Amino acid sequence: MDKVFKRNNVVINSTEKIITMDRFNLKNKVVLITGGSGFFGSQIIQALVEKKAKVINIDKKKGKEKKGKIFYYETNILNEKKLNQAYKIIIKKFKKIDVIINNAAIDYKPNKKNKLQDNFSTTTLDRWNHEISVGLTGAFLVTKIFSKYMIKKKKGIILNIASDLSVIAPDQRLYKHLNTHKPVTYSVIKHGIVGFTKFLASYFADRNIRVNSISPGGILHKQDKKFIKKIKQLIPLRRMAKKNEYKEIIQFLCSDASSYMTGQNIIIDGGRSTI
Numbered sequence: 238m239d240k241v242f243k244r245n246n247v248v249i250n251s252t253e254k255i256i257t258m259d260r261f262n263l264k265n266k267v268v269l270i271t272g273g274s275g276f277f278g279s280q281i282i283q284a285l286v287e288k289k290a291k292v293i294n295i296d297k298k299k300g301k302e303k304k305g306k307i308f309y310y311e312t313n314i315l316n317e318k319k320l321n322q323a324y325k326i327i328i329k330k331f332k333k334i335d336v337i338i339n340n341a342a343i344d345y346k347p348n349k350k351n352k353l354q355d356n357f358s359t360t361t362l363d364r365w366n367h368e369i370s371v372g373l374t375g376a377f378l379v380t381k382i383f384s385k386y387m388i389k390k391k392k393g394i395i396l397n398i399a400s401d402l403s404v405i406a407p408d409q410r411l412y413k414h415l416n417t418h419k420p421v422t423y424s425v426i427k428h429g430i431v432g433f434t435k436f437l438a439s440y441f442a443d444r445n446i447r448v449n450s451i452s453p454g455g456i457l458h459k460q461d462k463k464f465i466k467k468i469k470q471l472i473p474l475r476r477m478a479k480k481n482e483y484k485e486i487i488q489f490l491c492s493d494a495s496s497y498m499t500g501q502n503i504i505i506d507g508g509r510s511t512i
């Protein structure tokens with residue numbers, strides 16, 4: 238049997254045959270995600286577990302757990318004191334944090350149940366403050382607290398979840414028949430997340446912490462039929478995303494496979510933002 242050793246992330250045997258390692262592998266990596274109990278967060282967790290990561294889900298709503306793989310930690314990401322406590326507990330238990338994913342946000346689903354009574358002109362300051370807090374302040378607090386470990390170790394990856402609405406405006410005609418609208422906060426948060434990503438990428442570059450964001454288009458999931466029909470017309474591929482279509486980009490951005498990428502916003506939207 239050939240002697241095998243590792244050099245620069247490739248496995249080499251004694252006859253210098255290179256066996257490339259799976260650079261998407263997340264074995265022994267500890268990933269912390271916010272909002273992992275929700276619709277997209279649980280898909281992100283599946284994508285990471287498939288590559289053998291241990292995932293800690295920080296959410297105020299109970300999430301699924303899986304022994305040795307998925308851990309749930311109940312916290313409101315707006316509570317700095319609780320986040321600091323969580324940091325201590327998590328470091329004690331898991332010894333490290335390799336990846337942070339800022340995913341939690343308030344995302345009203347377009348159906349008859351989720352009617353927003355107000356419009357832009359009547360949006361209350363309370364609603365503005367609350368939504369901006371969850372989507373932006375929460376990402377700031379979580380990153381500030383949990384990146385402490387990465388700064389110390391001079392290594393880490395941060396992934397921010399934006400939206401196709403980080404680069405284009407919502408088309409309010411999609412929501413008109415439901416007598417609702419996409420709130421202004423969503424645009425501000427998602428454009429802000431891209432700015433946050435660029436800031437952090439530049440700020441953390443010398444600490445070997447890479448920071449990127451993804452901007453997914455809407456995922457097909459029990460939306461109102463008329464809404465689906467209308468949105469398809471705005472997407473060159475003429476359909477919404479399927480549930481598993483973001484899996485590989487998440488695995489890529491959370492692993493060494495993206496080792497030379499930082500500060501980028503990857504838009505995967507069936508081409509919607511190009512027309």
Ligand SMILES: NC(=O)c1ccc[n+]([C@@H]2O[C@H](COP(=O)([O-])OP(=O)(O)OC[C@H]3O[C@@H](n4cnc5c(N)ncnc54)[C@H](O)[C@@H]3O)[C@@H](O)[C@H]2O)c1
Nearest residue numbers: 272274275276277278296297298313314341342400455456
């Ligand atoms: N669903 C889509 O089609 C889609 C498309 C593009 C982008 N996104 C983005 O993906 C992310 C997740 O969206 P989703 O569809 O899963 O929404 P979701 O509402 O299903 O999940 C959001 C999760 O965040 C949690 N959360 C909210 N406020 C919190 C707080 N203060 N503290 C802790 N946890 C909190 C909720 O409990 C929930 O589990 C969002 O950033 C959203 O903008 C979703």
